Amino acid sequence: MPEPATIPPAKGTYVLIAHLPADRSIQIGRFGTFEFRSGYYAYVGSAFGPGGLRARIRHHSASSSRPHWHIDYLLRHATLLEAWFTAAPERMEDPWAILLAASSRFKTPIPRFGASDSRQAGATHLFHSHRRPSFRWFKALPHQPIIGRVVQSGTPSTPVVCPDGR
Numbered sequence: 001m002p003e004p005a006t007i008p009p010a011k012g013t014y015v016l017i018a019h020l021p022a023d024r025s026i027q028i029g030r031f032g033t034f035e036f037r038s039g040y041y042a043y044v045g046s047a048f049g050p051g052g053l054r055a056r057i058r059h060h061s062a063s064s065s066r067p068h069w070h071i072d073y074l075l076r077h078a079t080l081l082e083a084w085f086t087a088a089p090e091r092m093e094d095p096w097a098i099l100l101a102a103s104s105r106f107k108t109p110i111p112r113f114g115a116s117d118s119r120q121a122g123a124t125h126l127f128h129s130h131r132r133p134s135f136r137w138f139k140a141l142p143h144q145p146i147i148g149r150v151v152q153s154g155t156p157s158t159p160v161v162c163p164d165g166r
Helices: 052-061 070-074 093-102 135-140
Strands: 012-020 024-028 032-036 039-047 079-086 126-129 148-152 159-161
Touching: 012 052, 012 070, 012 093, 024 070, 039 052, 039 070, 039 093, 052 070, 052 079, 070 126, 079 135, 093 126
Parallel strands: none
Antiparallel strands: 012 039, 012 079, 024 032, 039 126, 079 148, 148 159
């Protein structure tokens, strides 16, 4: 994933899209060891702490050095392809996770993954798909205050920010 310098430092919510090329067993900190299938993973997170979206996405793009959140352990083995984000003041993490969980495009591989602070029973913030998730599809869902995305371009150090959501 490119350096997310052009992502706003505002607080907000994001979705990371990553690709795992082969099945593998991965230790997720103290959460346990899990079997991950090859394919694409969408992870919903929030960034309401210091540094906002820019700091959180920067952390995840370099997560192999210092894993902190559940997704960081998966990202040691998967390639981060893009991040979708909004600087909307309301927390969209649970609503977005509910939308992804309800979609036939995704499976929920691990209950409670990244959702230990969620108030919803059986919640998860990690979703698996055999096909790369579509930003256009996600943006078209009702009530999605998306302001942009960063996608991996031809060179790993060149971010492409699409503030209008294309």
